[in-house]
Amino acid sequence: MLKISVIIASTRKNRFSEKPAKWIYDAVRKRNDAEAEILDLRDWPLPFYSDEFPPIALAGRYKDSIVKEWSKKIASADAYIIVTPEYNHGYPAVLKNALDWLYFEWNNKPVGFVSWGSVEGARSVEQLRQVSIELQMFPIRNSLNIKDFSDNFDLIQKPADLFLNQLIWWGNALKVVRSQNPPSFV
Numbered sequence: 234m235l236k237i238s239v240i241i242a243s244t245r246k247n248r249f250s251e252k253p254a255k256w257i258y259d260a261v262r263k264r265n266d267a268e269a270e271i272l273d274l275r276d277w278p279l280p281f282y283s284d285e286f287p288p289i290a291l292a293g294r295y296k297d298s299i300v301k302e303w304s305k306k307i308a309s310a311d312a313y314i315i316v317t318p319e320y321n322h323g324y325p326a327v328l329k330n331a332l333d334w335l336y337f338e339w340n341n342k343p344v345g346f347v348s349w350g351s352v353e354g355a356r357s358v359e360q361l362r363q364v365s366i367e368l369q370m371f372p373i374r375n376s377l378n379i380k381d382f383s384d385n386f387d388l389i390q391k392p393a394d395l396f397l398n399q400l401i402w403w404g405n406a407l408k409v410v411r412s413q414n415p416p417s418f419v
């Protein structure tokens with residue numbers, strides 16, 4: 234079964250993000266072709282990146298125990314859904330730090346985005362597409378962008394089905410490719 238991690242990218246008090254995160258998590262759980270787990274960055278108080286080397290050079294030799302656990306958790310997923318607000322036209326710093334700590338663990342897996350805000354969080358998502366390519370993830374075409382802070386998720390049920398179809402299709406395809414052809418280009 235394909236494993237999807239739903240990453241909650243906001244850690245602030247009274248955050249909105251829990252609602253869309255729970256909704257997309259439930260939407261995966263209603264299907265029979267994937268399983269989901271919520272990774273709440275509140276539960277992952279990673280230090281600010283401070284290692285002498287970048288993760289591509291560290292190749293898994295992490296010093297902090299929480300980073301070792303984060304590495305195992307991210308490596309165990311086949312696909313990611315990042316549930317993100319927009320802060321000053323970008324995505325939260327806590328998310329960037331969580332992404333930056335790892336490299337190979339993210340590689341060759343699809344990622345989809347759920348966002349909200351005054352322009353539906355679109356600017357945050359466009360930045361994340363660039364970052365995810367550098368991490369050798371595959372950002373899927375569709376994203377789920379919520380106007381302001383509407384929690385009437387019925388309005389985007391059909392786009393959500395399409396979004397999950399794309400993510401799971403790419404997740405399955407890349408899982409096969411990863412198992413048959415260990416990458417030799419990193």
Ligand SMILES: Cc1cc2nc3c(=O)[nH]c(=O)nc-3n(C[C@H](O)[C@H](O)[C@H](O)COP(=O)(O)O)c2cc1C
Binds near residue numbers: 245247323352
């Ligand atoms: C530091 C900060 C910057 C923000 N900047 C934007 C912004 O650029 N665009 C936007 O649509 N909303 C912006 N907002 C409003 C957020 O969309 C709103 O607070 C939302 O609830 C954030 O998601 P969260 O509650 O899950 O953290 C900002 C909020 C904060 C805290």
